[in-house]
Amino acid sequence: MPYIPFNRPSLTGREFEYIQEAVANWHISGDGPFTKRCNALLEETLGVPSALLTTSCTHALEMAGLLLDIQPGEEVIVPSFTFVTTANAFALRGAKPVFADIRPDTLNIDERKLEPLITARTKAILVVHYMGVGCEMDTICEIAQRHGVVVVEDNAHGLFGKYKGRHLGTFGSMASLSFHETKNFTCGEGGALLINDPRYVERAEIIREKGTDRSRFFRGEVDKYTWVDLGSSYLPSEILAAFLCAQLEARHEIQSIRKRVWEYYYDNLQDWAQENGVRLPTVPDYCEQPYHLFYLLLPSLEQRQAFMTHLKTNNVASVFHYLPLHLSRMGQHLTGDAARCPTTEDVSDRLARLPFHNSLTEGDLERVVGLVKQFHCAS
Ligand SMILES: Cc1ncc(COP(=O)(O)O)c(C=O)c1O
Secondary structure (H helix, E strand, O other): OOOEEEOOOOOOOOOOHHHHHHHOOOOOOOOOOOHHHHHHHHHHHHHOEEEEEEHHHHHHHHHHHOOOOOOOOOEEEEOOOOOOHHHHHHHHHHHHEEEEEEEOOOOEHHHOHHHHHHHOEEEEEEOOHHHOOOOOOOHHHHHHHHOOEEEEEEEOOOOOEOOEEEEEOOOOOEEEEEEOOOOOOOOOOEEEEOOOOOOHHHHHHHEEEEOOOOHHOOOOOOOOEEOOOOOOOOOOOHHHHHHHHHHHHOOOHHHHHHHHHHHHHHHHHHHHHHHHHHEEOOOOOEEEEEOOOOOEEOHHOOOOHHHHHHHHOOOOOOOOOOOHHHHHHHHHHOOOOOOOHHHHHHHHHEEEEOOOOOOOHHHHHHHHHHHHHHOOOOO
């Protein structure tokens, strides 16, 4: 049987045409017409004041760290169940991560555990909308406002997801997006910074352009450009922006394919899950998810490992997800043994993700579901 990979990037049709157009424009460095088209599409569809394409979600979060002027010793609260970047981007500026546990249902940062973690040194609360299902933003924003703390959304999974009718990425002062190969919309490696607080817009442009006012120079607002602030090279090439533009413009088509995949798994695995003590993803009815991934929570680590081996033996990939950051070597180095995140540890041991990409055929889905159902969890 042919191998079914966990992820496989796919084309929507116009990617190469747009790349050719970028070359024909004689503009393949950053911030050309395709970058502007992607920025404008994100600004208009999400309703954010400013969207800036970046070279990755990691770099968008590093920009957020610079924009917040994080000083050594300041603290940022981050979920322990997330990718390294969410904490590392701020640790690079000297911040100490303070790890929060997650909710057992959505696997998002547990807003009920936030308040005791806030101190006089807390600068920001980082939220990650796991699977593109919104964190409890009403409560989180209220807590942050009361304590004078900034909210930043790591929305790597959640472009076009909504919480109570409002797009993810529009709640925090800033938010990041990822266009890595594994995401719904991709250009291989890429990201964006969404800026909701207008106070950050001008400086973000400078930070993204190596600490210079080059963007103002290109707009004819200054007659030469120079070094005015800290910064780095965070803007992607037009070749990547052209590829991404084709994908973003085909967003409705891509999302309907992914919805079909997600619903196929969900509808066909419910009975098996119930019989085997396996939990399927939880999506509260006030959240619209963007169909980014599909996970199973097996009853134990041993059964998760046996399940993944069963799929692998039958030529189907499945992968676990984040390892708890509070137990990582760097997490321990920065925080000692301070954090207690039992739900993160438990979920990290038991979670397995099924193949999820835009080129899965009906036959692939049937085969994956058939194999999953062959697996029986020992009670
Ligand atoms: C929650 C989260 N944040 C950030 C990233 C990093 O994204 P990128 O590879 O675009 O830097 C990932 C990667 O998958 C992620 O899952």
